[in-house]
Amino acid sequence: MSKVRAITPWLARRGFDVARMGFGLRTALASCLALAVAWLMGLEHPQWAAMTVWAVSQPVRGMLVEKSLFRALGTLIGTLFGVVLVVVAGDNLPLLVLSLSLWIGLCVGIGNLLSGLVSYGALLSGYSATMVALLNTQQPAGQIFALGSDRMLTVMTGVLVGLLVGLIFTPRNAEDHAALRVRRTTSDILRAMAAAFAGDTTETRADKAHRLLERIASAEQLFDIKAAGSVRSHRSVRALRALVQGQVGAAYWIRSARHLNQDEHMASALCEAARILEENAPADKVLCALEAALACSTDRATADVLRQLLDSQREHLATEGDDTGMTAIRNRVVLHRDWVGARQAAVRAFGLLLLIGVVWILSGWSVGAYVMLGASVMITLFSTFEAPSRVMGHIFIWQSIAALAALSCHWLLWPLATSEWQLIALLSPFILLIVPFFAHPRVASGSLDYVMALLLLSHPVLPLERTFADSLVIAAAVVSGPLLAYIAFRFVWPADARRRRQHLTGMMLNELAGMARNPMAPARHQVWRVRLHHRLLKLIQSVNRSAEPLQPATSAALAVLAIGDAIQQLHLLKAGTDLPRPLQRRVTMALLRLEHLPENPQAAVRSLQKVATLLQQMGHPAAWDVDNAARGIATNLAFFQRH
Structure with a gap:
């Protein structure tokens, strides 16, 4: 133990992630164990068990x-499809290739949604089906059910x-970073709202809103990790998502609230609620403090923001308690789905695999199945990455190293073995070899694929039937x-x-166009x-991961919310019967301009400004919302002109 403690600082000074090295060593040993267990069970491809350990x-x-x-469920579904496809297709290779390409495209599309x-x-x-169906083409006929069950x-x-x-080595209780960060952000929001009632300037409130949105987005990225593992965790995250949406509305209020009179009583109530949250007080005290702040509100906008925070906080605290199974999440949670990216990813995967399959059919190349298999894994698994082409270079290098390692093991060491357990023992050091590289940030990217390619190319079963030429060609096909x-x-x-950001902003603008086009927009306003x-x-989140400045993105995001509010007001005005005809025409024109906002944002600005002027002359309360939307578009023309 003392030697381990002594070597840890030495590794850290040389850039190794010590925690990741421990995790990598544990996984590598578990992978070797799974390899041995699968062999002892008499399974034909024990290396698949070792690959699965690294995957999960x-x-x-x-x-x-x-x-x-999900590894188990995905494998079950994919394997069943692969078996059924082989039975149906028989020796019809074109049908097999077309069906697999369609299946991969469908799975990629769903996975990206x-x-x-x-x-x-x-x-x-998707690629579990290719593992079964394509490897079956390399075996004697009639082996599909044995291959599927294996x-x-x-x-x-x-x-x-x-x-x-x-489960043995992972700590049972980890700190709930996501909930803690959301709680702290709620406290900061309440203090920013208190400062607004204490006399904060518009510029100061705008800066606070931008910083709050960045923190809210940062916390939201942790939700997938927090949600995993249990039904209770999923319910807790659903409540947290509702709370985060309330926080976004509060950040918009901080940026856009107007005509606020200094109100020491309101500011004090908000500060008290923030203090109680910061002290991690019990749920009943938190809710009482928020209810007290809500009771102090004198305008509808502030009350709506506080009510949303109160309701979502109540639901979140309830999911963290003992009665989580009885708690209903009433606040609507609607998530972004990248329909454009999913459609493109599906067609891309389908087209690539179909092209490879056609070349395989026309050329009769014996390793065409391995080329199609390797491509199916890459085009599927990495399709959800933000920049998958960047990762492919690292993976190619590591898979090339894996191919050399597999060839070395197969042709230099395995000929010395006299039994299958010796094959497994000789393969295990090649698995353990990756651990230090896996733990160093400079070379870690793609290192996992070294193990996957190594095991895919290594079949520890006697007798060793392949020729060196066969092994070399198959390795090249996989790489x-x-x-x-x-x-x-x-x-x-x-x-x-x-x-991907263009897809995202395009869908945001299409959302606004749909709101402007739909006369029932007020009824669906909350969903949108x-x-x-x-x-x-x-x-x-996407901008934050890049080198681009964040402030333009947060400013544009707040402008989008302002336009959404303005559209709701315009639909309500249009549905009214007591407005002058000139104003009715201006409202109709403004909605039409917003339907085509990306095509001519300046025209939308002018139209909204005209409506706002007429409403101001009437003393109508919607004037400020409409004018705010016009100012939001004018300030962020670069964002709205890109589409």
């Missing part, structure tokens, strides 16, 4: 449990071993997967952070608004 292992207990579940580990399960269903049993063995080892995926990600609807809240958080 997580440093967080909840993520470990849930990823293991969903989020978290549900997305992972959908993607896994795939299922090896994966389940790997899941169970990875889950058992992970070609990252290169083919790179070409697809780079040149077919290029997938990168900038284009909460979806806009989530989309603007995703926009801020």
Whole structure:
């Protein structure tokens, strides 16, 4: 133990992530254990069990449990589809290729629409089918059911071993960083609202709103980790999402509230509620403090913001208590779905695999199945990455190293073995070799794929039937997967952070156009608004990961919310019967301009300003909302002109 403690600082000084090294060593040993267990069970492809351990292992207990579940479900669905497809297609290779390409495209599309580990399960269903169907083409006829059952049993063995080892070594109780950060942000929001009633300037409130939105978006990124592992965790995160949406509305209020009179009583109540949150007081005290602040509010906008915070805080605190099973989440949670990116990813995957399959059919190349298999994993699993083409270069390097390692093991060491357990013992050091590289930030990217490619190319079963030429060609075929995926990600609807943000902002603007077009917009305003809240958080997160300044993104996000409020007011005005005809025409024109906002934002600004002027002359309370939207568009023309 003392030697371990002594070496830890030495490793840290040389740039190694000591915690990640421990996790990598534990996973590598569990992988070797799964390899041995699967062999002892008499399974044909024990290396698949070892691959599964690396796929499911997580440093967080909840993520470990849930990823293991979706690994099992995804494998089951994919394997069943692969078996049924082989039975139906028979020797019809074109039908097999077309069906697999369609299946992969469907799974990729669904995986890009969903989020978290549900997305992972959908993607896994895709390439699990290719593992069964394509490897079956390399075996004698009539082996599909044996191959399918072997795939299922090896994966389940790997899941169970990875889950058992992970549960033993992963700490049971981890600090709830997501809930803690949301609580602190709520406290900061209440203090910012108190400062607004104490006389904060508009500029100061704008700066606070921008910083708050950044913190809200940062906390929201932790929700997938917090949600994993149990039904209770999922319910808690759903309540947290509702609370976060209330926080976004509060940040907008801080930026946009007008005509606030100094109110020491209101400011004091808000500060008291913030103090109680900061002290981690019991739920009843937190709720009482928020109710007291709500009781002090004298205008509808402030009351709406505080009521949303109170209701969502009540639901969140209830999910954290003992009666979570009886708690209903009433606040609507609507998440962003990247329909454009999902459609493009699906077509990209379908097209790449179909092209590879056609070349395989026409050329009759014996390793075409391995090329298609390697490409299917890359084009599927990495399709949800923000910039997958960047990752492919690292993966290609590590898979090339894995190919050399597999060839070395197979042709230099395995010929010395006289039994299968010796094959497994000789392969294990090559698995353990990756641990220090896995733990160093400079070379960690793509290192996991070294193990996956190594195990995919290593079949520890006697007798060793392949020739060296066969092994070399198969290794080259597998390593070609990252290169083919790179070409697809780079040149077919290029997938990168900038284009994903374009999809996101385009959908936000389409949302506004739909709100302007739909005369029933006020009835659906809450649904649209909460979806806009989530989309603007995703926009801020994406910009925050880049080198671009964040302030333009938060400013544009607040402008989008202002336009949404203005559209609601315009629809209410249009539905009224007591407005002068000139104003009715101006309102109709403003809604029409907002339907085509990306095409001519300046025209929308002018139209909104004219409506605002007429409303001001009438003393109508909607004047400020309409004028605020016009100012938001004018201030962020670059954002609205991009589409």
